[in-house]
Amino acid sequence: MGAELTGDAFAGWMHRALGEVEAALGRWVPADAPAGLGEAMRYAVLDGGKRVRPLLVLAAAEAVAGARAAALRAAVAVELIHAYSLVHDDMPCMDNDVLRRGKPTVHVRFGQAQAMLAGDAMQALAFEVLTPDDDPALPPPLQARLCGLLARAAGHAGMAGGQAIDLAHVGHALDEGALREMHRRKTGALLQASVLMGAACGAVDAAAWQALAAYGEAIGLAFQVVDDVLDATQPSQALGKTAGKDADAHKPTYVTVLGLAAARERAQALHAEALAALGRSGLAHTGRLHDLAGLIVARHH
Ligand code: GRG
Secondary structure (H helix, E strand, C coil): CCHHHCCHHHHHHHHHHHHHHHHHHHHHCCCCCHHHHHHHHHHHHCCCCCCHHHHHHHHHHHHCCCCHHHHHHHHHHHHHHHHHHHHHHCCCCCCCCCEECCEECHHHHHCHHHHHHHHHHHHHHHHHHCCCCCCCCCCHHHHHHHHHHHHHHHCCCCHHHHHHHHHHCCCCCCCHHHHHHHHHHHHHHHHHHHHHHHHHCCCCCHHHHHHHHHHHHHHHHHHHHHHHHHHHHCCHHHHCCCCCHHHHCCCCCHHHHHCHHHHHHHHHHHHHHHHHHHHHCCCCCCHHHHHHHHHHHHCCC
16 A cells, blocks of 8 residues: 555554464465365455455554454454455456456456355355354454444445445446445445454443444545545556446446545545544544554555
């Protein structure tokens, strides 16, 4: 996302966090799943991606002094759900894309059936990671809480529902309110859940929970607005995915609905909303969340 956008302490924190997430994904995504499935799963999720969602989980857990081992499982689980959604989204029956994270998409590399199965298996693996038999950092009530937050963000009320709205609106106009509602589900719900799953790993009162939920909602939407701006202004090589696809497919975006300048202003306004929510949280250690919000709106890919 650009280390030049961050201070040294934050860059160091991010480097360590990314290393932990990468190592945990490497441990928990099985190479030996049958008939090449493991290879397809590992191709889909290892060695690529900005890991924004895992970083949000770990930053939120730090804000509430949450257990690191639990937060790491939550971080891996949310990345598995995100990576599965990208695999399915890229398939010919959905967005039909050939480039993702700078590599050929999973169905291009392994075939459509294997890509579908890899996505299915990653979705299930996310919940396996959240429900270990033998990890004292994750007592059963916390396991249930994390599973509930993730399932609700990934399912009909969240990402899958948002994707259904998206597919139903190819070639149709959407006003800003409807666009916001679609993205609240499709992209925002999982980003917000990342924050809340991190928060669930520690002790947090109702006011702080509400404030973190508002932070997650604002940053989730800001992420999408910035995504639309980058999609309209950056080449595919910089993004590691095919640029301009939504506009080419006549899908409404923040840039087509608001215009480029207003979309940039909207991202700034949402950033300010996110920081105001952190200020209301009453939590002392929100520095990482603060810096991540800045990184999300200032990112170049
Ligand atoms: C298949 C149920 C299902 C849902 C797919 C999230 C999604 C829904 C589709 C992805 C389409 C897309 C490009 C949305 C824009 C925002 C977004 C989620 C971008 C990709 O996330 P990044 O930028 O990707 O965090 P990396 O590769 O860095 O992890």
